[in-house]
Amino acid sequence: MPQDRAPTRIQKKNRAAILEAALNVFSAHGFRGATVDQIAAEAGLSKPNLLYYFPSKEAMHDALLAELLDTWLDPLRALNDQGEPLTELLAYVHRKLEMSRTYPRESRLFANEIVQGAPRIYQALSEDLKALVDDKVALLEDWMAAGRIARVHPYHLLFSIWSLTQHYADFDVQVRAVLGNEDPFDGADIFLDTLYRRLLSPRPE
Amino acid sequence: MPQDRAPTRIQKKNRAAILEAALNVFSAHGFRGATVDQIAAEAGLSKPNLLYYFPSKEAMHDALLAELLDTWLDPLRALNDQGEPLTELLAYVHRKLEMSRTYPRESRLFANEIVQGAPRIYQALSEDLKALVDDKVALLEDWMAAGRIARVHPYHLLFSIWSLTQHYADFDVQVRAVLGNEDPFDGADIFLDTLYRRLLSPRPE
DNA sequence: TAGCTATTTGACCAACTGGTCAAACTCACG
């Protein structure tokens, strides 16, 4: 594919269609389980045509992951050191749950990658993610030291938020198999609000 | 392979070696990402030899999943309706976390399967799992009605326990990338104890 | 509309993969 030029109308449309299709297929079957043919069919294009826009299957996957990691960290970045601590944290939980509701495929793409040892994004985890987390943990520690939220292990607090919210996207089938007709997210929102209120409400020394 | 007879010494040894190797490979790469050759190498046997003991790659996977699902539900089965509610629940959380520590491969095998839509165990989820969960939810509701633990959505309470404990096995790489040297499970044990104590301690009406 | 660039695709390939099979080998036991 020609480069160095601004993308044409057709390029924009087809790249977007391919990434959309790739997200469907990768998130449902994992990297190895997805085939280029499947993605091509889903995108309504021929296989050689996909490989005209992306040099390889891996390039499609990488493009998705790169775009994802950034979006995925946005809710944590938005944790505001000027806000009221408990309100900020509850808002963070809410945003994360909302992402699971709105972008379950992205969550599963990420889950697939991590469960299998993060072969393609380990570096981003131990650098970008760790840096951001360390930064926010410092804020949490300040809040705890000031008695504005209860004292708990700050890293595990963040892990718990990731785990509890992403569970509803990643384990969606299981949740629905158990719940039946009830919408999982409505109940989850209330439950998580209660949980973090009780865990974090400031308590007397 | 001959059947209808009691398994020979060699059969027992090799079947076990194959399942052990298969667990390694499937949990690390998913069903589709695993190859029979890989499992054979890991087990120290030839590929045709594997297929002498198991009729297909899928049969190995099925054997693992079938064995797993039962073990996986044991901690929940052990929730005792005669015990002290909060103690029982904290013990359940502890057992589940211990399983993540001791059997991370099993947890990841399960996670791989569920994230990809549970194609092979959906039925077991919506029958066996659901039945057990419904049963234990009734117990939780009794406890809540009697004011012996705080009132929360009982299904989401169970989801939260699964999610928080399995996270340490399934997202192990990510947790370690963020935590550095610290052992994840020690901190998790304390954190989860605190979390569920605060969430569930009976509160005045 | 001519001519250049961008796009599309049918045909193809080499590597890989799950699985087969007949022949060879090993073991338990009379």
Next chain:
DNA sequence: CGTGAGTTTGACCAGTTGGTCAAATAGCTA
């Protein structure tokens, strides 16, 4: 030690898969 059952494997096969390529087609702009 002989023998039949149990075990192992090299060679092989057919289907799938990621990726290539030259030729054909569509789009754009002078």
